[in-house]
Amino acid sequence: MPAETPAAAESVFPQLEALLPHVQKPIQYVGGELNSTVKPWDACDVRWALMYPDAYEVGLPNQGVMILYEVLNEQEGVLAERTYSVWPDLEALMREHGVPQFTVDSHRPVKAFDVLGLSFSTELGYTNMLTALDLAGIPLEAKDRGLDDPIVLAGGHAAFNPEPIAEFIDAAVIGDGEQAVLDITRIIREWKAEGRPGGREELLLRLAKTGGVYVPGFYDVEYLPDGRIARVVPNRSGVPWRVSKHTVMDLDEWPYPKQPLVPLAETVHERMSVEIFRGCTRGCRFCQAGMITRPVRERSITGIGEMVEKGLKATGFEEVGLLSLSSADHSEIGDIAKGLADRYEDDKIGLSLPSTRVDAFNVDLANELTRNGRRSGLTFAPEGGSERMRKVINKMVSEDDLIRTVATAYGNGWRQVKLYFMCGLPTETDEDVLQIADMATRVIQKGREVSGSNDIRCTVSIGGFVPKPHTPFQWAPQLSAEETDERLAKLRDKIRGDKKYGRSIGFRYHDGKPGIVEGLLSRGDRRVGAAIRAVYEDGGRFDGWREHFSYDRWMNCAEKALAPYGVDVDWYTTRERTYEEVLPWDHLDSGLDKDWLWEDWQDALDETEVEDCRWTPCFDCGVCPAMDTHIQIGPTGKKLLPLTVKNPS
Numbered sequence: 001m002p003a004e005t006p007a008a009a010e011s012v013f014p015q016l017e018a019l020l021p022h023v024q025k026p027i028q029y030v031g032g033e034l035n036s037t038v039k040p041w042d043a044c045d046v047r048w049a050l051m052y053p054d055a056y057e058v059g060l061p062n063q064g065v066m067i068l069y070e071v072l073n074e075q076e077g078v079l080a081e082r083t084y085s086v087w088p089d090l091e092a093l094m095r096e097h098g099v100p101q102f103t104v105d106s107h108r109p110v111k112a113f114d115v116l117g118l119s120f121s122t123e124l125g126y127t128n129m130l131t132a133l134d135l136a137g138i139p140l141e142a143k144d145r146g147l148d149d150p151i152v153l154a155g156g157h158a159a160f161n162p163e164p165i166a167e168f169i170d171a172a173v174i175g176d177g178e179q180a181v182l183d184i185t186r187i188i189r190e191w192k193a194e195g196r197p198g199g200r201e202e203l204l205l206r207l208a209k210t211g212g213v214y215v216p217g218f219y220d221v222e223y224l225p226d227g228r229i230a231r232v233v234p235n236r237s238g239v240p241w242r243v244s245k246h247t248v249m250d251l252d253e254w255p256y257p258k259q260p261l262v263p264l265a266e267t268v269h270e271r272m273s274v275e276i277f278r279g280c281t282r283g284c285r286f287c288q289a290g291m292i293t294r295p296v297r298e299r300s301i302t303g304i305g306e307m308v309e310k311g312l313k314a315t316g317f318e319e320v321g322l323l324s325l326s327s328a329d330h331s332e333i334g335d336i337a338k339g340l341a342d343r344y345e346d347d348k349i350g351l352s353l354p355s356t357r358v359d360a361f362n363v364d365l366a367n368e369l370t371r372n373g374r375r376s377g378l379t380f381a382p383e384g385g386s387e388r389m390r391k392v393i394n395k396m397v398s399e400d401d402l403i404r405t406v407a408t409a410y411g412n413g414w415r416q417v418k419l420y421f422m423c424g425l426p427t428e429t430d431e432d433v434l435q436i437a438d439m440a441t442r443v444i445q446k447g448r449e450v451s452g453s454n455d456i457r458c459t460v461s462i463g464g465f466v467p468k469p470h471t472p473f474q475w476a477p478q479l480s481a482e483e484t485d486e487r488l489a490k491l492r493d494k495i496r497g498d499k500k501y502g503r504s505i506g507f508r509y510h511d512g513k514p515g516i517v518e519g520l521l522s523r524g525d526r527r528v529g530a531a532i533r534a535v536y537e538d539g540g541r542f543d544g545w546r547e548h549f550s551y552d553r554w555m556n557c558a559e560k561a562l563a564p565y566g567v568d569v570d571w572y573t574t575r576e577r578t579y580e581e582v583l584p585w586d587h588l589d590s591g592l593d594k595d596w597l598w599e600d601w602q603d604a605l606d607e608t609e610v611e612d613c614r615w616t617p618c619f620d621c622g623v624c625p626a627m628d629t630h631i632q633i634g635p636t637g638k639k640l641l642p643l644t645v646k647n648p649s
């Protein structure tokens with residue numbers, strides 16, 4: 001007979017329900033979405049709570065969580081439920097009424113699960129993790145947790161440097177999660193079946209010894225008198241010096257999510273997404289996602305077709321996004337776009353392809369996917385304002401390429417072009433950024449000429465550059481918030497001062513302040529954890545949301561928390577690192593060879609570009625030999641056929 005559910009694992013819905021009439025958007029907390037899963041608690045021996053540490057509307061569409069939720073729930077004897085950050089209004093009521101952090105699927109307390117797996121796309125979710133731990137009744141620091149607390153496990157891109165949250169997590173996994181969660185499940189199951197020998201420590205040791213799970217508590221960090229790291233040393237035997245990332249090689253073997261979740265409340269994406277490939281080798285030097293997900297692994301055209309078909313049937317969505325880091329780069333994207341457009345032509349299914357590639361082929365693809373639809377706006381990302389800057393960042397786009405591309409877009413009926421740039425890139429000067437205005441002017445000129453209309457718009461959107469770990473810019477100084485704001489103000493003035501074209505140019509930018517906090521957390525080490533905790537205790541929540549983010553709170557808390565260590569926010573952000581410096585994430589192996597990254601950083605300073613290894617010989621970034629992987633692209637030679645025969649003769 002299965003054991004009875006312990007009281008600690010019982011649903012808290014009756015208590016929660018009484019609070020919901022008093023909070024905003026209560027629907028986000030009730031669960032029961034189409035394709036959600038509730039498995040019997042007592043029939044499972046390994047139980048995961050999966051958290052995206054942001055509000056439901058951002059967290060629900062997250063592909064990483066959706067994939068792991070399904071992969072785990074497909075296993076016999078394993079269950080996975082989801083939990084999201086609760087808004088401050090519900091948090092206050094939960095504290096007042098003693099309701100713990102719960103899963104939305106069966107409203108069980110998060111503390112009752114074996115694992116709390118957190119997916120961090122961005123570092124700005126760290127304070128939300130602390131809120132959730134505290135609401136769950138799980139001690140904030142790993143060292144204070146006992147046998148009845150879940151293993152707190154971090155994943156996602158930000159986990160490639162989990163050092164700032166080292167005190168708060170028990171473990172981290174870097175890279176693809178599909179296989180990793182199954183391996184971890186097996187180890188937990190064995191350990192539980194054996195009667196939990198050696199307690200929590202033994203379980204973590206077993207996980208760490210696989211070489212693919214990082215347990216920060218098993219590593220000591222030694223510092224030099226000047227504040228830099230001297231070395232990071234394992235403090236248990238059998239624990240590897242470097243922890244490897246996980247790479248799933250054959251995406252066709254992992255066609256997840258097969259049954260995507262359909263949200264109950266409004267979310268940031270109201271569509272189904274199919275990941276068409278993973279990884280990117282274009283080599284944009286600022287792009288952490290591209291660097292850490294190497295090599296490129298494509299899903300086959302037939303695999304994509306099947307996922308789209310099954311997913312649409314399972315969800316009833318009317319829009320499909322073909323996801324990847326640069327979707328126009330799939331070796332068979334032309335056939336994929338045409339095949340899907342043919343197949344769904346009569347079904348009013350919208351197809352979208354998030355790609356910002358600056359070339360005419362990208363416009364052709366967008367045309368194909370909007371055969372019947374409205375041609376509103378197209379986005380291109382030259383990223384750097386000047387030709388020189390684009391050489392530094394390895395974005396091989398000339399201004400003439402861009403003008404040719406926008407001419408094609410306007411000529412095909414697109415009326416609005418959005419250009420995405422970054423400010424604060426290494427070696428950048430005011431002049432590099434001011435050239436963005438010249439480019440936008442040329443775009444409008446060309447648009448008016450090609451379309452024969454003055455009703456043409458170009459929006460310039462600018463983000464602040466934040467140097468990231470495991471990229472060639474990991475050694476670069478970050479531009480201060482004040483300098484970023486000054487530079488952007490000059491650009492704004494130049495655009496507004498243009499009487500002839502300025503009114504056709506939209507200008508969107510963020511101030512430099514959030515970027516400094518992101519920079520502190522991205523390249524921080526364990527000492528930064530004290531600042532995160534201080535911000536959380538001071539009320540910091542939802543740092544990715546403009547209305548909740550407080551720069552002053554972060555700066556005040558960080559100043560006090562870091563002072564005892566003799567370092568400060570500038571030390572972590574605007575300071576340039578040297579070749580010799582031990583970086584906080586050096587013991588986490590993304591596969592990229594550190595010397596190759598350094599050479600690429602020097603190439604950046606020399607304004608030398610590097611080709612994409614998908615189409616040229618390997619240039620030894622180190623990933624493939626280190627991870628025993630390889631570039632995996634088509635063509636497969638297959639075509640997507642319409643599912644229904646049209647006009648039968």
Ligand code: SF4
Pocket residue numbers: 281294295296613614618619620621622623624625630631
């Ligand atoms: S090892 Fe070579 S082929 Fe593999 S991602 Fe790096 S450069 Fe490309």
